Every structure is written in C-alpha cells, then in structure tokens.
Amino acid sequence: MADENTNGAGGAANAEQPQAQFNVQKIYVKDVSFEAPNTPASFNEQAQPQLALNLNQKVNKVADDQFEVVLTLTLDCKVEDKSIYLVELQQAGLFVLKGFDARNLDMMLGSYCPNMLFPYGRQMISDLIQAGGFPPFLLQPINFDQLYADQLRRRAEAQAQGDQAQQPPAGNA
Structure with missing residues (x-):
C-alpha cells in the first residue's frame, strides 16, 4: 500500500529520470611482476622484514558508458637494505555505468x-608470495571510501588555492 501514488506525480518524475545501471563486464590481471632477487639466501633471513605498500588507481574511459579501472598494488619487502621480494600488480576491471x-x-x-x-x-599477491617460497601473506583490508573522501578534500583544497591565486590583489583597482 505504501508504494501507491495518489496523484500520479511521483510516477511521472520517476519515468523522466533514467535508472542508474552498474554492470561488471570483466575482472582481470592487466600486469603482474614478482621478483625475489636475493633467493635462496633471503630464505634464511631472521630479521623482521619491512613491508611497504604503494597503492594507485587509474580510470580509463573505453566507450560512452564503459570504463576500465586499474588498481595498482606494489608490495616491497626488505630486510635492512636487502630486497626479499617485490610484487607489482595491476588488477583491472571493465565496468559499465549508465545514468549516473x-x-x-x-x-x-x-x-x-x-x-x-x-x-x-x-x-x-598472496598466491605470488607463497609461490615464491615465502610464508603466506594477506594484505589487510583498505578503506577505499576513506581514501576517496581524502581525495575529494585534497581536490577542494587545490581548487580553493587555485581560486585564491586567480584573485587580483586587494586595493589595485
């Protein structure tokens, strides 16, 4: 009963706005690299390894409503200054987004x-590390919503700074 329209205005408004559509067409590995340059000596390292994760993403418009999103993950594992392993991965997806x-x-x-x-x-990444002869490693979850919010904040700050730079100095009329 709650979805009945008494005056028909709600139905007309909904008909005018296109329904947003999201489809995953394909998820694939675009590029991958695993290096363990100091094996087999690195298998005997007893010190605590230092891990550095670098994360990047890129969006390519393929067609009108089709986008490729590429998530680049780089994991560098070192003990002191010796490289234990380096994993570079471009995980990609082809997405259709209409009506947004x-x-x-x-x-x-x-x-x-x-x-x-x-x-x-x-x-x-976990499979590559384990196949390289190292103990299993699982990346911790990443809060992409927070990363996106941070990116929006940086964009707004950059735009505000750009707007201030275009303002003529006060008193020079």
Missing part, C-alpha cells in the same frame, strides 16, 4: 570499483 550524475559516477569509479577489485588483487 557526475558526482555519483566519480564516487563509483573512485571508491566502489576499486573496492570490488581489491579482493582479487589481494589474493593474487
């Missing part, structure tokens, strides 16, 4: 799609 306004499209591509790709990348 600019703000929501940006959010989907900047947060939702990387969130979908990360578990695949995390598994691939």
Whole structure:
C-alpha cells in the first residue's frame, strides 16, 4: 500500500529520470611482476622484514558508458637494505555505468570499483608470495571510501588555492 501514488506525480518524475545501471563486464590481471632477487639466501633471513605498500588507481574511459579501472598494488619487502621480494600488480576491471550524475559516477569509479577489485588483487599477491617460497601473506583490508573522501578534500583544497591565486590583489583597482 505504501508504494501507491495518489496523484500520479511521483510516477511521472520517476519515468523522466533514467535508472542508474552498474554492470561488471570483466575482472582481470592487466600486469603482474614478482621478483625475489636475493633467493635462496633471503630464505634464511631472521630479521623482521619491512613491508611497504604503494597503492594507485587509474580510470580509463573505453566507450560512452564503459570504463576500465586499474588498481595498482606494489608490495616491497626488505630486510635492512636487502630486497626479499617485490610484487607489482595491476588488477583491472571493465565496468559499465549508465545514468549516473557526475558526482555519483566519480564516487563509483573512485571508491566502489576499486573496492570490488581489491579482493582479487589481494589474493593474487598472496598466491605470488607463497609461490615464491615465502610464508603466506594477506594484505589487510583498505578503506577505499576513506581514501576517496581524502581525495575529494585534497581536490577542494587545490581548487580553493587555485581560486585564491586567480584573485587580483586587494586595493589595485
């Protein structure tokens, strides 16, 4: 009963706005590299390894409503200055996004799609490390929503600084 329209205005408004559609067409590994330059000596290292994770993402528009999102994960493991292993992975996905306004499209591509790709990348990195003869390693979850919010904040700050730089100095009329 709650979804009945008494005056028909709600139905007309819904008919005018296109329904947003999201489809995953394909998830794939675009590029992968595993290096363990100091094996077999590195298998005997007893010191605590230092891990550095670098994360990046890129969006490529393939067609009108089709986007490729590439999540790049680089994991560097060292003991002192010796490289134990280096994993570089580009986990990608092909997504169709129709009917999204600019703000929501940006959010989907900047947060939702990387969130979908990360578990695949995390598994691939874990498998590569283990196949390289090292103990299993599982990347901790990443909060892509927070990373996206931080990116929006940085964009707003940069835009505000850019707007201030274009302002003429006061008193020079």
